[in-house]
Amino acid sequence: MRALLTGAGNMGRAIRGALEARGDAVVGMTGRADRPDPAALAPVDVAFEFSHAETFLPNLRLAADAGCRSIVVGTTGWAHDPAIAAGLERLIAERGLRVVVGPTFSVGVILFTEVAVEAAKRFGRFPEFDPFIVEQHRRAKADRPSGTANAIAERMLPHLPAKRRALLPEGQGAPDPATLEVVAIRAGVHPGMHIVGFDAPGESIELQVTARDRSAYVAGALLAADRICADPDRPAGLIPFASLIGEILAGPAAS
Numbered sequence: 001m002r003a004l005l006t007g008a009g010n011m012g013r014a015i016r017g018a019l020e021a022r023g024d025a026v027v028g029m030t031g032r033a034d035r036p037d038p039a040a041l042a043p044v045d046v047a048f049e050f051s052h053a054e055t056f057l058p059n060l061r062l063a064a065d066a067g068c069r070s071i072v073v074g075t076t077g078w079a080h081d082p083a084i085a086a087g088l089e090r091l092i093a094e095r096g097l098r099v100v101v102g103p104t105f106s107v108g109v110i111l112f113t114e115v116a117v118e119a120a121k122r123f124g125r126f127p128e129f130d131p132f133i134v135e136q137h138r139r140a141k142a143d144r145p146s147g148t149a150n151a152i153a154e155r156m157l158p159h160l161p162a163k164r165r166a167l168l169p170e171g172q173g174a175p176d177p178a179t180l181e182v183v184a185i186r187a188g189v190h191p192g193m194h195i196v197g198f199d200a201p202g203e204s205i206e207l208q209v210t211a212r213d214r215s216a217y218v219a220g221a222l223l224a225a226d227r228i229c230a231d232p233d234r235p236a237g238l239i240p241f242a243s244l245i246g247e248i249l250a251g252p253a254a255s
């Protein structure tokens with residue numbers, strides 16, 4: 001596989017290492033200042049875009065100009081910008097791109113979210129089991145709570161009749177009991193931890209997923225690349241990483 005890395009930061013370097021370790025060719029790795037000639041990069045089978053919302057669309061254009069149709073996008077912070085989202089839709093349509101997107105490429109977190117939803121369906125029937133979410137990440141993380149914690153809360157809420165909203169608690173005093181509390185800890189260099197819990201008078205249940213390092217995100221990004229490259233007939237469009245995992249779950253079990 002010939003891969004282009006747009007983004008030369010922590011994730012770009014980690015993906016490069018994993019690709020080279022399994023014998024794939026890295027045709028280029030671009031940081032902010034690099035604007036290589038796309039013709040010199042071609043052919044490109046897959047691009048990994050892990051950079052910044054500012055460079056996200058120009059990087060996708062660079063990959064398309066190098067003849068790449070399959071792109072794995074891990075970059076966060078652009079999904080709520082209507083101009084970028086519209087630009088992405090245009091680019092996909094004009095250039096026939098298959099773009100896998102995901103706020104997390106951790107397979108563990110995707111499966112954990114499904115487990116949390118199933119738990120909410122069951123514990124939500126028993127009002128004495130009061131649900132909560134806790135997450136912890138490195139001090140320098142830009143957002144709070146994490147996109148993953150928000151996404152888990154949104155998926156759980158419809159199954160929790162006693163909760164009307166999910167919120168990061170602010171200020172002091174007793175919280176509104178109809179709020180599903182999402183608590184964010186920011187300290188040190190922690191790569192990411194999420195807990196979904198249910199607390200009842202006589203017992204407490206906690207489900208927890210903890211990233212050890214970036215390798216879980218790298219493994220998921222490579223899995224996404226392998227699946228779309230193995231399926232050249234897959235049509236152009238936006239492909240949520242969670243839906244690729246759903247395809248694997250719906251398929252035959254691996255031996």
Ligand SMILES: NC(=O)c1ccc[n+]([C@@H]2O[C@H](COP(=O)([O-])OP(=O)(O)OC[C@H]3O[C@@H](n4cnc5c(N)ncnc54)[C@H](OP(=O)(O)O)[C@@H]3O)[C@@H](O)[C@H]2O)c1
Nearest residue numbers: 007008009010011031032050051052074075076103104105
């Ligand atoms: N979906 C997932 O599973 C997942 C996992 C981890 C990270 N991410 C996301 O992936 C992206 C990259 O993460 P990372 O840890 O590799 O970040 P990083 O180490 O900070 O690297 C950022 C890269 O983006 C480039 N860049 C372009 N414009 C930039 C700007 N205005 N400010 C800062 N950097 C800019 C940097 O260029 P220079 O090399 O020139 O500095 C660098 O190559 C982030 O959006 C992060 O949230 C997603």
